[in-house]
Amino acid sequence: MLKTNFSYAVLLTLAGAxxxxxxxxxVLLYPVDSPLAIQALIAYGAVILSFVGAVHWGFVLSRPESSDTAGTDKRSLGLGVLPALVGWVALLVQLRFHLPALALLFLLAGFxxxxxxxxxxxxxxxxxxxxxxxxxxxxxxxxxxxLAVLVALLAGMRTG
Incomplete structure (x- = not known):
């Protein structure tokens, strides 16, 4: 069963890519027509960053409570929130200030x-x-x- 679940997780992970x-x-193939693609990339990156952070809550909540792991559990719960906050900041930077390169940088750092x-x-x-x-x-x-999209933006391939 574990092997089947892992195989399915691999398949869904690849689909998520x-x-x-x-x-x-x-963005890279059609730079002139890519503002929506950049916005979609940033939005999806923020959503997925939130998702990977939330996994840590599952790790903590699925374990039996123990005083031996209390400090580690608190750090894991905190880690579960930070990626979502980074993704949210990336979205705000793009939506409010129209700075896709900075938003991509936040996402890169978050991942x-x-x-x-x-x-x-x-x-x-x-x-x-x-x-x-x-x-x-x-x-x-x-x-x-x-990184490829960020480099393209910084190189002037397109102006997000």
């Missing part, structure tokens, strides 16, 4: 810092190995897309 790849591809914190959490026994492997795999794809 489609909007990143699609929007990023539109990178979250996966680094998860790696630390794995070392402390809080984050399962299978989850960490999946997260690093998809995070690399997501961060490469966000």
């Amino acid at each position: 489609i909007p990143f790849l699609f929007c990023g591809g539109l 990178l810092l979250t996966v680094i914190a998860e790696t630390v959490g794995h070392g402390r026994g809080v984050v399962p190995s299978s989850y960490l492997i999946l997260r690093w795999s998809i995070s690399v794809i997501v961060m490469l897309v966000l």
Whole structure:
């Protein structure tokens, strides 16, 4: 059963990468027509960043309560909120100030810092190995897309 669940999780993770790849591809291949694709990429990135943060609440709430893990649990719950806040700031930066490059930078930082914190959490026994492997795999794809679009914006390919 565990193998089947992990296989399904891999499939859904790959499906979740489609909007990143699609929007990023539109921006890079059709820069003149890409303002909506950039907005969609930023919005989807913020949503997914919130999702990966929420997973940590599931880790904490699925474990039996123990005074040995109280400090770690509080950090994990905090980590669960921070990615959503970073995603929200990225959305505000794009919607209010029309600064897509800055919004992409916030998202890049959010994804990178979250996966680094998860790696630390794995070392402390809080984050399962299978989850960490999946997260690093998809995070690399997501961060490469966000970075490529950011570089394109900064290089003047298009003016978001």
